[in-house]
Amino acid sequence: MARIVVITSGKGGVGKTTTSAAIATGLALRGHKTAVIDFDVGLRNLDLIMGCERRVVYDFVNVINGDANLKQALIRDKRVDNLYILPASQTRDKDALTQDGVERVLNELSEDFEYIVCDSPAGIERGALMAAYFADEAIVVTNPEVSSVRDSDRILGILASKTRRVEQGGEPIEGKLLLTRYSAERAERGEMLSIEDVGEILAIELLGVIPESQAVLNASNAGQPVVLDEESDAGQAYQDAVDRFLGEERPLRFVDVPKKGFFGRLFKG
Amino acid sequence: MGIFDYFRQPRQKSASVAKERLQIIVARERAARSGPDYLPAMQQELLQVIRKYVQVDDDAVQMNVDREGDCEVLELNITLPDDKE
Ligand SMILES: Nc1ncnc2c1ncn2[C@@H]1O[C@H](COP(=O)(O)OP(=O)(O)OP(=O)(O)O)[C@@H](O)[C@H]1O
Numbered sequence A: 001m002a003r004i005v006v007i008t009s010g011k012g013g014v015g016k017t018t019t020s021a022a023i024a025t026g027l028a029l030r031g032h033k034t035a036v037i038d039f040d041v042g043l044r045n046l047d048l049i050m051g052c053e054r055r056v057v058y059d060f061v062n063v064i065n066g067d068a069n070l071k072q073a074l075i076r077d078k079r080v081d082n083l084y085i086l087p088a089s090q091t092r093d094k095d096a097l098t099q100d101g102v103e104r105v106l107n108e109l110s111e112d113f114e115y116i117v118c119d120s121p122a123g124i125e126r127g128a129l130m131a132a133y134f135a136d137e138a139i140v141v142t143n144p145e146v147s148s149v150r151d152s153d154r155i156l157g158i159l160a161s162k163t164r165r166v167e168q169g170g171e172p173i174e175g176k177l178l179l180t181r182y183s184a185e186r187a188e189r190g191e192m193l194s195i196e197d198v199g200e201i202l203a204i205e206l207l208g209v210i211p212e213s214q215a216v217l218n219a220s221n222a223g224q225p226v227v228l229d230e231e232s233d234a235g236q237a238y239q240d241a242v243d244r245f246l247g248e249e250r251p252l253r254f255v256d257v258p259k260k261g262f263f264g265r266l267f268k269g
Numbered sequence B: 001m002g003i004f005d006y007f008r009q010p011r012q013k014s015a016s017v018a019k020e021r022l023q024i025i026v027a028r029e030r031a032a033r034s035g036p037d038y039l040p041a042m043q044q045e046l047l048q049v050i051r052k053y054v055q056v057d058d059d060a061v062q063m064n065v066d067r068e069g070d071c072e073v074l075e076l077n078i079t080l081p082d083d084k085e
């Protein structure tokens, strides 16, 4: 049985797809057979971030509708063993994601994968609800900014009430916070919500903090999940998050302002 | 006070304003989520009734459902304007 992990946020553009690619790749790098599914039907993007856009033949909706089987639709990653991508459809709308259809695909994947990572679309409509419904775990991607934090709290409300687990009388899944695009400098100057601020408001376990980083843009330009950029701050921060996700303890990195020398201060004015 | 000092005035930092606003709105939205589904509609209708008699702000009616043992208590708070003119 696979663990189903949803990467969600409510607000758009906060880093869900970046995170889905990074976490799925990180899990596969550690030897866990992992599938990452793009639930953003109509706005396929995970394929680009994973760098497999030219290899897409069939998609998630094709499998749901029985036009293709899973074997035909799953794209095997060329760099990392144990990693497979199921792309979203570009031509269909979100109504194509029927609950039965999604369940069938997840059940079939569950038979031979250890982790299924679901890249949720923004919003709280069908696509996002379907991505969350079957989840065993949730990673709530949040930027240190008012609308993102508020939307994350709404998503936590949905996770607490609208999942299969809850409907079957089980314990609600506990979302874990991944704070992304964080700038220690700006937080220290009081211009950006700090890790503690966001933690206090959302009151959930902190899975990690990913700094605002040029490496993320470089990674998406190249079609390489940022965890593969081992030198980069964001890549390492995602590696730490994967380790914590798997139960290891890792201190937070890249969350303090580097102390400037004399020249740094001089030029900053 | 020189012109440059003006910019250095320790006004309240924007992050702490953000945090305060978030704490309030998140608390309110959580309360709304955990209450019964009819709460928002009831709140709107109460507002309309009150406005037949006195002009109040949109947020003049605050409702809260609390659980006390086996009972659910609906707490209703109506803020009337202070008419000093
Ligand atoms: N840590 C980061 N540092 C810098 N840029 C980032 C970081 N994380 C994400 N971004 C950028 O933010 C943008 C949105 O990222 P991404 O597509 O992952 O968000 P999303 O939540 O999946 O968006 P959508 O809601 O549209 O699906 C991208 O341009 C990405 O490069």
Ligand SMILES: [Mg+2]
Binding pocket: A016, A017, A018, A040, A045, A119, A120, A121
């Ligand atoms: Mg996305």
